Each structure stands twice: as structure tokens, then as C-alpha cells.
Amino acid sequence: MKLLKSLTVLSLFLISRIVSAQPSEIEMADAMLESGKIYVVIAVLCTVFVGLVVYAIMIDRKLSKLEKKVNEK
């Protein structure tokens, strides 16, 4: 009986610790992270960025060609 009592006290103590350790009710995009949909946003943004980088590389190369042409003359 004593054991049960101490166990109850201990578990109540633990539960109260867990409950108080929970972050306050500040709303974060937890659902988005849990459902994995945030990866869609990341994929879209990465695609946009890579597209812009490819475009910059193309401009870079064109410019190099032009520099070569001008300096050959």
C-alpha cells in the first residue's frame, strides 16, 4: 500500500513536470511539420532558387564568351 502511494505521488510529480514542460500555447506550424507538407514549400523554394542560379550561370557564361571575343580583336 505504501509502495502504491509513493508510486502515485511519483507519477503525479512526473506528470506535473511533463505538463509544465510543455511549451505555452503559442501557435506554431507544428501540423505543417508533422504532415510533411512543409517539404513541399522547401521543394518549391529550392526549385525557384536553383532556377535563378542556372539563369545567373548562363549570363556568366555569355559574358565570358563576349569578353573573349572583345579581347581577341
Next chain:
Amino acid sequence: MKHWWKILAVILVLYTIIFGFLIEVPALPILHESIRNLFFHVTMWFSMIILCGVSWVYSIMFLNTGKTDHDIIASESANVGIMFGSIGILTGMIWANFTWGAPWVNDPKLNGAAITMLIYLAYFVLRNSMDEEQKRAKVSSLYNIFAFILLIVFLYILPRMTDSLHPGNGGNGTFSDLDIDNTMRTVFYPAIIGWTLIGVWFLTLRVRIKKLSYQRETELINNNI
């Protein structure tokens, strides 16, 4: 491999985009998930200040050496810096609209940023108002030296002396543990380096275009004589 830093820039920004959304951020009232804007809005301003700093150094170097190349780098660097500053203002307005309730509030840092942008716009107006190259380079270099000092005053010194909504102003230190934690720093610092290197890439593109057109102009002038 002379393009290694461009690859590094792309990797760092991709890292920022991926982990900027995935890492755990502190749950703060008002900010909520928008705290992740730190990796995208604040880094724009860091890049702008680094690029304007480059512009400042090259302006001083131009006044010391008189080399046209230095003046070209100075003006193009300020140009890319202002591009980042414009993105910084726009992203800041979006963020402010959702956290402070209005896109533009009377915050010393916002007004300071607006004045700084005007100072740099005046730099370009000044440049375009003069035809003679050496004179243009000299006058605008001198102006640029004061422009960067004013940038530091308006963006860093004055907002600290009054109350500002921006963290790190009005007495409290920037990036104290209240604002960001160490997990965020693992993305924030690479993000600054990544975005700045992207800016440097654009800078080299602009400088190369400018040099080509400059070369062409001098050839034309020499042919006419």
C-alpha cells in the same frame, strides 16, 4: 577551380532554405513561425552592409590610386548593396504588417533605413550628373565615403540611442539569447555568408559588363581622335 565560391554560395543558400524551415525555433508570442524570417530578411541587410562596405573600401582605394577599375567596383558594389537593401525594406514591410500591425511604423530603424536608401540613390544621381570620368569618379568617391559613415550612423548608432521595435536597439543587445538561440545561429551565420556571396557574384557580373562597355567607349573615343 576558380568558381568554388559560387558553388559554396549556392550550397549555403540551399542549406538556409532547407534548414531555415526545418530546425526548431523558439516559440515566441507575436512572432510565431515568422521568426524564421531572420534567415531571409535580416540577412539581406547584412549583405547590403557588407557590399556597401566593399564599395566604401574601393572608393578610398580609388582616391589613393586613381585607377578606374576601383571606381567601377565601388559604384557597382553600392548598386548590388542597394538591391539587397530594397529587398530588405520590402520583406521588412511584409513582416511588420503581420507582427507590428502596419507595413510602416515610426520606428527609428525603419526611418534610418529609408534615409540610407535615399543617400545611396543620391550617390547614383550624382554619378549620372557628371560626364567627365575622372571628375565623376573623384566626386562620387568622396561622397561615397560619407554615405557609408551615414549608413552606420542611421542603421546602427541612432536606433540604439532611442527605443526601437527592432531587437538589439534601445538598450538591449542584438542577438541576445532572448532573440535567437544557438540552433538558429547554425543557420543564420551560414545564411549571411551565402547571401553575401550571391551578392558578390552579381557584383562580378556587373563589374565585367561595365568594364566591357568602358573598354568599348575608350576605343570609340580613340578612333575618333
